[in-house]
Amino acid sequence: MSYTGSLLNFINSSTSAYHAVLTAQNYLLRNHFVNLNLSDDWQLNAEQKYFVKVYDSTLIAFIPHQNLRDGMRIAVSHTDFPCLKLKPKAQVLQDGYGKLNAEVYGGMILNTWLDRPLSLAGKVVLKSEDVFNPKVEFIDFKRPLLTVPNLAVHMDRTINTGKALNKQKEMLPLAFMHTDEMADRDCLLSLLSQQIHCEKEAVLSYDLTVYQAENPCYLGFNSEFISAPRLDNLTSVKACVEGIVADKRKTGLDVIVLFDNEEVGSRTKQGGASLLLANVLERIYQACGYSRAAFLADLAKSFMLSVDVAHALHPNYPEKNDITNKPILNHGVAIKTAASQSYAGDAEAVAVIKSICDRYKIDYQLYVNRSDIAGGSTIGSIASALLTMRTLDIGAPILAMHSARETMGKIDQRSLEFLVRAFFEGL
Template structure:
């Protein structure tokens, strides 16, 4: 398959952070990478690839060059596995005048209006009873079909004064899932339905993390198919580029590592987020398994570099006043190097210059991007990553339109340039 076909398949399979990691592992297994446990000591060999799933939504995969010189450090690419959406609350179903509804809460900062009037599905994981009391069994869930929808209020009614307050996030975002009748058991109906669909006993379910997602498939758009419209482009585009870039890379004298973190959309400050010590722990375990002590590790790591890979804001021709007057990325013109003097995007001229040199050497299209002065633009994992592992870091990604929508838009050429840049970075 080509780069866009790979991305399309990746998007279809990435219906929750847990499923994105699971699909990445399937790809790594096919490529001959060796699984590791974070709970065990490692015996690693040069010339081989490995991966470690530390938490359900977090993954580290790396290749050790045949002639790896640890004093040169490691080339790291990081991305996140989550996206803004709705999630099911505990006690997730309730009856309102014969309509069975889901009690949902907002995760991150989605464009809420885009989740209305769409077919929606549910994916995530269940914690099940086990003999190991504090370590329940975990089962991953994907209903795959549209089971929910959030209808809009008709325009004739929404003009009324009683609706002048706008969207109420508690009452207006409750998806419909069924109509109540005499044969319908309303008590935990959603979990009973999921248990039956998943092949587990309802009585064994202890807890859950369930995401409400858009099951519509990616689709090429445009007279020449130059755009890709899809849910979850933020940030499956980046994770896909890192996994395929690592698999296709050929590092000879260094280590290359792809890191996928959860919870970027809510600040990254969790055990499975980029603002934790897990990356440092993984790196130190690699160094120790190859015979280097901690002092050597702390010295060697200074030769490293990080690419924080996350989507950027593409220029929207209908809203030109929202962008910088000279430096704005267009869809289809290459991936973006994101720069911000306040370090919401992480960069410095030495790190950016090195990446530009690599791209120019191999003819890889890229653009630079800065925000309009005074305009908020969001953050990435770059700042917490570079604080936890203080080495040169650059924020890059594909430019998007409709970022944080239930369905976003990108240029297909930009995914190709991003994947090429990541592959060359991992090989350099």
């Protein structure tokens, strides 16, 4: 329960990519990590622990040991999740209702977001004297504010035969009632300014995530399951943070990366398809007195864990899984492979992680997509192509991936965290 209880707390506080980073940052600070600024020149000390935030939604934490030349161990995950995000000028007034204009972020299962209590979290950017450094406020209302109402079956008799939802028309959250006197008032900006105690005119822009506001819970006859929003991929974010905090290696360079924007392809300045990680690793080497040539050479003896959730065998759709590789809930971490390399890995990488699991008695399973189902992809294949280091994809098996609420096995978080900790043990 201690592993899953702390996971549920982590999920509740990580209501946007920004808040996932803030939650991780606070935990790292409590464990004596030093906060660096990406724009500063770094002076690093061996065995000191560091982290750097990147545009507020990505975080890299690392420990440079006495001899970096023993290779890098890197664990990567992502802070973002499929959701709705508010557009600029979001207020929509219609027939006495106030709605918010939103767009779909990532591959969310749309109908699972209907009729749920929803809230808002993210970043609000305010005017400042330095136009190139506006003031930033992070905001989380922590209470139900919105809902996306379904259409009654009486008005659509075909609703249970399969309905395609129009993202622009049918996914707009209901937010408030309005009157004619409110026609010229921007109620969203008023709400934001009240929350952060500023003038409405000071708000220049925002990046606001609509999140599912119901709390995570245990379920099952024996409380053997967890039902929660954002299991993809906060299970992995937490495992990475726990792993670097528990680090016991004496040589080499240990790193975790909590990337943003995986759900929309990673091709951003703070995403896994950027040069961010390569640049930070090279800066670490230089700050510790090593050459670029040493950095490039050490890539070949390094290892990356790409930590993201996996598809568990579905009890009502068993035919959707591979016929011999069928991970199920509460049976351990899934090792993910794909001939297409949509999941990163090779035979040696699989052998390494299996050996760690065997040594530490960590339960694991194998996941491969059915040959006629493309499946998804992860940061691993992208990041390993940029860094040319051996990489393997792993993750906790879950059901209903990309739903507003997903389901996992209660004991699988323990297995996942044990594996990431063992990865940084210094075997």
